[in-house]
Amino acid sequence: MATYDAKLIKASRFLQEVIEKKHTNASIITNLERKIIRTVLSCNPQTDKEPPISLTSFAKINVERTNVLNGIAEAYKRLKVGHEADETKNRKQQDTILEKNKRIQEQDVKIWEQQRKLRDQEKKIREQEKRIREREEKIKELESNPSEECVNTLTSGLSAARNEIRRQQEVIQSLSETNRSLEGALKGGVDRSGLNGKWMESWKGDDQEFEN
Incomplete structure (x- = not known):
């Protein structure tokens, strides 16, 4: 024992x-x-x-x-x-980490949506600028043999196109400010490199689409 x-x-x-x-x-x-x-x-x-x-x-x-x-x-x-x-x-x-990651992912989704809206607005501006250039070229062609009615019509359309561009630029400025606010809210948070990688791949695809 x-x-x-x-x-x-x-x-x-x-x-x-x-x-x-x-x-x-x-x-x-x-x-x-x-x-x-x-x-x-x-x-x-x-x-x-x-x-x-x-x-x-x-x-x-x-x-x-x-x-x-x-x-x-x-x-x-x-x-x-x-x-x-x-x-x-x-x-x-x-549980706390998972909840933080969930909130960060939701913020990333919002940022991604804002980025898409910005791209859409930029695309619209490029289209407007293209139409303006076309109208300017037509006005130059008519300068040698102007028709008052045609010139007035083109000039009016040109002014409307420029006003539309200014409006689109204001929208882009507003979206940019919203986007910066969302990104600033995430500073100092949990690492979200894995999430950013996924969204960055999506953004790259969007950039290629717009470049084409």
């Missing part, structure tokens, strides 16, 4: 060391639990080969053994509680 008691004391010391080092690894806890159970089950006084002892000594040893077992059980309980608390804390942190 002295050998058995030594095993219990060793297990108790090992458990105390684990607690002091604040191990929270689930495999360490599980393996320790198995070691303690195997040690407890290995005790069989009927097959003990040590010399017989008195009933008083036997009772005293059993009391000491019970104290050791109780100490191990209490220490193990504290270790399990600490591990569960750490797991709960980690889960909360993960």
